[in-house]
Amino acid sequence: MSTPRRMTLKDLARELGVSTATISNAFNRPDQLSPALRERILGEAKRLGYRGPDAKARSLRTGRSRIIAVVLAESLTYSINDAVASELLSGIAEVLDAHGHTLLLLSARQMRSELPGAASMADGYIVYGLMPSQDLLEPLPPQSPLVAVDFDVEGRPSIHVDDEPACYAIARHALSRRARRPAIINLRLTAEPCNGPIGADRRLLSADQTITRSRLSGFYRALAEAGHDPAGVPMWNVEENTFEVCAPVLEALLDLPEDERPDLLLCMSDRIALTALTLAERRGLRVPEDLRLTGFDGIAEGQYRAPRLTTVRQDSVEKGRMAARMILGLIEPRSHTLTTDLWLGDSCP
Amino acid sequence: MSTPRRMTLKDLARELGVSTATISNAFNRPDQLSPALRERILGEAKRLGYRGPDAKARSLRTGRSRIIAVVLAESLTYSINDAVASELLSGIAEVLDAHGHTLLLLSARQMRSELPGAASMADGYIVYGLMPSQDLLEPLPPQSPLVAVDFDVEGRPSIHVDDEPACYAIARHALSRRARRPAIINLRLTAEPCNGPIGADRRLLSADQTITRSRLSGFYRALAEAGHDPAGVPMWNVEENTFEVCAPVLEALLDLPEDERPDLLLCMSDRIALTALTLAERRGLRVPEDLRLTGFDGIAEGQYRAPRLTTVRQDSVEKGRMAARMILGLIEPRSHTLTTDLWLGDSCP
DNA sequence: TTCGCCATCTGGATCGATTCAGTTAGCTCG
DNA sequence: CGAGCTAACTGAATCGATCCAGATGGCGAA
Structure with missing residues (x-):
């Protein structure tokens, strides 16, 4: 029966x-x-x-589903297994839960012309760190609220941290002690994959990822001020902010002959810096004596290791909370820039 | 207008x-x-x-929402920022997406008497690593499909790996070279929080978390076989599988006087083992000469560091895929145990 | 020619709530 | 005493699809 x-x-x-x-x-x-x-x-x-x-009937009748979709760049594996993204998510989840909403997870690769499954019934969308050039947001219902985190969407509120000044400040600090050969390790620049050294032709101007561009621009400003020619500073790219993707790139860099090897790495994330730290130690390089390192994010792991990481601390949980509050209409939807703190550790005293 | x-x-x-x-x-x-x-x-x-x-109308009429909810133990911060959980999620997401479904994320703490928001409209539930004793599943709609991962729910299919034999095998390997003072570092045992050393009174029998119990039981078997009294082997507990929670516990352990300090750590996860590795190096302890370490999971980071981690590799992505296929009815809903591989690294040769 | 069949298309009931415009009863107050 | 008001409750329309049980027409076969 x-x-x-x-x-x-x-x-x-x-x-x-x-x-x-x-x-x-x-x-x-x-x-x-x-x-x-x-x-x-x-x-x-x-x-x-x-x-x-019944939630289904209610959502039809009221027009609201109490679902907020979070669109993550790249694959879920990459986005989720990342201290920053997971802090962001937990900030979002905290606020959503307190207001009776739930969180639907979407990856950028699911943004096909038709949204999969129930994604189109979300009451709002929080979009994290996409490349503005890939127009992935077209399939989203145009009327629904949207908040962009770490990048900008025309005509929509976004949430940032002060990437440019923060990177200027940390680079300025790093360069206050003379660097023979600084280098920049940056996160994905463009939609087109690229791991390894980057020529001057494919740099700042072509940087598509918003945070990459801002951070780079902060580094450049400090480098120029310290008398370096930014265009001449070696720049290496990593596609993903994970140990396994960073490691080969950094190994190649650290295995350069001593007179070509950088003595200062301005890294765009703590994950990159920590990977460099691990690989440097393995090669018997001393940090900071032989190699100085700066990070970005302020993840917990960086503060437990010796040497403690010199980095920029951003509050990703708060970023998530703010995005969620905005999407729920608890605060006015308006672009915000959160401040960061410079944490002086031992990796670049 | x-x-x-x-x-x-x-x-x-x-x-x-x-x-x-x-x-x-x-x-x-x-x-x-x-x-x-x-x-x-x-x-x-x-x-x-x-x-x-319209997705809302469709779901009312058809009775299906094309949403699968994933219930994660603990908070999202903890569950997500974990290589194993994120692999699981990406395996799940891969299959769901291929079949036009989307993923709703719930944390155990959201399992109140009424499910929040749209959680009750999910077509099925994948539940990951809860403690069986906390009866958190009661609010779920009783008729909907449910798959348990890494633990068991009465009358429901579950997916495991062969924790007990795997831990037996790795401990047996570790103990094939004489250990003066082995110790076990285990993941959360019970719902009641506890970080640090655990007395014999609160051990195997009280272990509530299924995987903890199975892994412990494998270790015990190998210890007994090697002539150790399992009840006498020091056991330390960590509440969360994160660097920041493991670190203080392991620091306390490594700071014991040399004649009390363990020379072999059987760790229940790679995260624990890697934290121990980092902290040991910082103290000038050589691995494996002064301290041997084994892990569990086979996360990428463990294979990049020197020394490479000796561990048990489990395929969490496949675990996720299987759970998703089962919940979508693509394969028969039936309990499965996936096999693992023993990876001999340098942390315990 | 007539019958049956198939492909194609239609009407309308239905899913399970929410919500608005009432109705009723009881109470207050001048 | 009766008008007016309020608190408490009701009936029925509605949200936007899906899908069953037909209706229609064209075509081939006998």
């Missing part, structure tokens, strides 16, 4: 001899009916195994 | 002079109408800006 059809609000109304509107009110608007009746309804509901109004 | 009301299937039908059923078929059942008409409908739909059938 299969399943005995889930009990509906109407069944419960019939059972209790009241109208469906009253049942609905008992669940959603306590002030619309007498406490006594409400008690009786909720009690009977529990007794009869009615599990509350 | 607000928004000019989203165009509906009915509007499109009127516009084209066909029935709504035909429009619906054009989108969902191409074989139910002539190719020519279908062409015309899809063309006109695009021209008029009709973005396809």
Whole structure:
């Protein structure tokens, strides 16, 4: 006889001899009916195994699903297994949960012309770190709220940290002690994959990823100020902010003959810097004596290792909270730039 | 004047002079109408800006939402920023996406008596690594499919790896070279938090987390076989599989006087072992000469560092794929145990 | 010619709630 | 006493699709 059809609000109304509107009110608007009746309804509901109004029906009727979709750049593996992204997500989840919403996870590669499954029914979209040039946002319902994190979308609010000044500051600090041969290790520049050294032709101007461009621009400013020709400073690219992708690139760099090997690495993330640290130690290079390193993000691991990482601390949890509040309409949707702190560690004293 | 009301299937039908059923078929059942008409409908739909059938309405009518919820133990911060969990998630996402489903993320702490927001409308639930004793699953709709990963739920399919034999094998290998003072570092044992050394009273029998119990039991078997009294082997607990939570515990352990300090650490995860490795190096302890280490999971980072980690490799991506296939009904829902590989590295040769 | 069949298309009931515009009863107040 | 008001509750339309049970027409076979 299969399943005995889930009990509906109407069944419960019939059972209790009241109208469906009253049942609905008992669940959603306590002030619309007498406490006594409400008690009786909720009690009977529990007794009869009615599990509350059906979410699918409610979302059709009200037009709201209580789902917020988070669109992550790249694959989920990459985006999720990353201290920064996971802090962002937990900040988002914290606020959503406190307001009865849930989080749908989408990766950029799912942004085909038609959104998969239920993605189109989200009440809003938080989009994290896409490349502006890839126009992946077209399939999103144009009317729904959208907040961009770490990049910009024309006409939409976005949340950033002060990447440029922060990178200027950390690079300035690093260059206050003379560097014979500084180098920049940067995160993905463009949609086109590229691991390894980058020629001057494919640099700042072509940088598509917003944070990469801002951070780079901060580094350049400090380098120029310190008397280096930014265009002449070696730059190496890593496609993904993971140990396994960074490692080969950094190994190639560290295996350069001593007179070509950089003595200062301005890294665009702590993950890169920590990978460099691990690989340097393995080669018997001393940090900071033989190699100085700066990071970005301020992830916990960087502060536990010896030497402690010199880095820029950003509060990704707060970034997530703010994005969520904005998408829920708890604060005015308007672009924000959060501040960061310079953490002087031992990797670049 | 607000928004000019989203165009509906009915509007499109009127516009084209066909029935709504035909429009619906054009989108969902191409074989139910002539190719020519279908062409015309899809063309006109695009021209008029009709973005396809509304997901909310569809899910009410069909009873399916195309959403699969993944319930993660603990907070999202902890669960997500973990190589194993993120591999699991990406395996799940890969399969879901290929079949037009999307992934809703829930944390165990959201499992209150009423599921938040749209969580109750999921078509199925994949639950990861909860403690069986905390009965968090009660709020889930009892009829919907459920797959448990890394633990068991009465009467439901689950997916495991062969924790016990794998841990037996790696401990047996580790103990084949005489250990003066082995110790076990294990993941959370019970719902009640506990970081640090654990007395014999709160051990195997009280272990609530399924994988902890299985792994521990494998270690015990090998220890007993090697002539150690398992109950006498020091055991230290870490609450979370993160650098920042493991570090203080391991620091306390490594700072013991030399004659009390373990010379072999059987760790329940690579994260623990890698943290131990980092902290040991910082103290000038040589691995494996002064301290031997084994891990579990086979995460990438462990194979890049020197010394390479001796560990048990499990395929978490495949675990995720299998869970997703099961929940979508692509394979028979039945408990599975995946096999693992022993990877002999240099941390415990 | 007539019958049956298939391909194609249609009408309308239905999914399970929410919500708005009432209705009723009880109470207050001049 | 009766008008007016409010609190408490109701009936029915509605959200936007899906999908069953037909209706229609054209074509081939007997």
